Each structure stands twice: as structure tokens, then as C-alpha cells.
Amino acid sequence: MKIDLLALKWICSESCPISAYKIEQDTAVKRASIVRYRSGESNLEKMPINNATKLSNYALKKMGEYKMIVNIDFKSENKSYNTTIEFEHLNDDNTQHVGGREVATAMVDIFSGNDIDKDMVSNYESYYTENDIQDADHIKAWFLDQIKYEYQEPEITDITIE
Known part of the structure; x- marks a missing residue:
């Protein structure tokens, strides 16, 4: 499993143009979790490895589109x-x-x-x-x-x- 930290930070930032709803649909990572990471309520360093992997891989695919x-x-x-x-x-x-x-x-x-x-x-x-x-x-x-x-x-x- 490889996690790209910059991609993960981008997908979990408030400036990311992809809605939490769309990310949830595409990755099965709960929208509420994404919202908590974006608001800073949850710490990225404590994100479960499976969510970090899914979000990182998804972000790497999407980053080139934006x-x-x-x-x-x-x-x-x-x-x-x-x-x-x-x-x-x-x-x-x-x-x-x-x-x-x-x-x-x-x-x-x-x-x-x-x-x-x-x-x-x-x-x-x-x-x-x-x-x-x-x-x-x-x-x-x-x-x-x-x-x-x-x-x-x-x-x-x-x-x-x-």
C-alpha cells in the first residue's frame, strides 16, 4: 500500500473542488469523515490506513483533472x-x-x-x-x-x- 501525503492533503483540504458527497460515492469513505478532515476536526495522521489509501489513490487520479x-x-x-x-x-x-x-x-x-x-x-x-x-x-x-x-x-x- 502506497499513500501519497500531498494528494491526501489536497483531497482533504477545504480548497479541494470535489464535494465530500462525490468523494463518498466514488471511494466509499464516509462523507462525515471527509468533512471532519476538511474542517480540521479530525487529524489526518490518525486516519485509518484503508481510508488513507483509498483517498490518496482517488486524489492522484483526480488531481490531473483540476x-x-x-x-x-x-x-x-x-x-x-x-x-x-x-x-x-x-x-x-x-x-x-x-x-x-x-x-x-x-x-x-x-x-x-x-x-x-x-x-x-x-x-x-x-x-x-x-x-x-x-x-x-x-x-x-x-x-x-x-x-x-x-x-x-x-x-x-x-x-x-x-
């Missing part, structure tokens, strides 16, 4: 900026081996306003790992690391994950 859209607003030197980044969970189609780790590539386009044609101030491709996108805190840390050389003392003012 894209995560992250909207980030930030400030630097009293100027406001925003970006929308599309992340895919790593899978055989989008993964490269770079620097001894499995990564995927995201386009990061940064704007200073709403006019896409006039307000783009920077854009680049950036590598990310599955660990970088596991939750909002990791995404914030990843993003700040990506922009640290171009923007002075950036501060994220809002982040939303779709």
Missing part, C-alpha cells in the same frame, strides 16, 4: 499590482525534472490595472512543485519568492483560490 486559479493582489513601493495564475496539479503531461525535483511551469503576468493591453508591468514563466501549491500559505511563500528581485518589499493584500 486546475487551480489563484488571484493575487499585492503592493510594492505604494503601488498596487495584481495577477491571476493558473496551476495544474503535477501529472505525466505537465511535469519536468529540473534541479533534482519534479516541477511544472506557470505563467505569471503582473498588471498595475485592469487594462490587459496597457497595464502589464511584467511577465515570466516560473517553476512550481506540488508542495508549492498545497494551500494558500504555500502559494503566498512561492509567489513572494518569485517576485522578490523585481518588487521591493512586496506585501500580499489579497489572495483567492478558485
